[in-house]
Amino acid sequence: MGANIVLCDPHRALVIGHDRKRSLSPSNIFTPDIRAGLALLIAALSADGQSLIRNVVQIDRGYEKIDKRLRSLGADIQRIPEET
Numbered sequence: 001m002g003a004n005i006v007l008c009d010p011h012r013a014l015v016i017g018h019d020r021k022r023s024l025s026p027s028n029i030f031t032p033d034i035r036a037g038l039a040l041l042i043a044a045l046s047a048d049g050q051s052l053i054r055n056v057v058q059i060d061r062g063y064e065k066i067d068k069r070l071r072s073l074g075a076d077i078q079r080i081p082e083e084t
């Protein structure tokens with residue numbers, strides 16, 4: 001997506017500030033867990049264009065109906081069935 005991220009260890013990542021000179025790029029993303037999933041969701045909403053996040057069941061474990069809640073705040077987000 002174009003962010004500058006430094007992995008400190010398996011449990012911490014440092015996201016270097018965004019200088020507003022360039023936008024995040026849309027991407028197809030697979031979320032590994034709850035916290036990373038929400039961070040990726042926020043990044044996807046900030047990106048210029050359409051992103052696809054897979055394995056959203058991880059996000060759902062900690063943030064019930066997050067898509068509906070964000071949509072009520074004006075987010076352009078929709079849930080599509082995952083292919084099996």
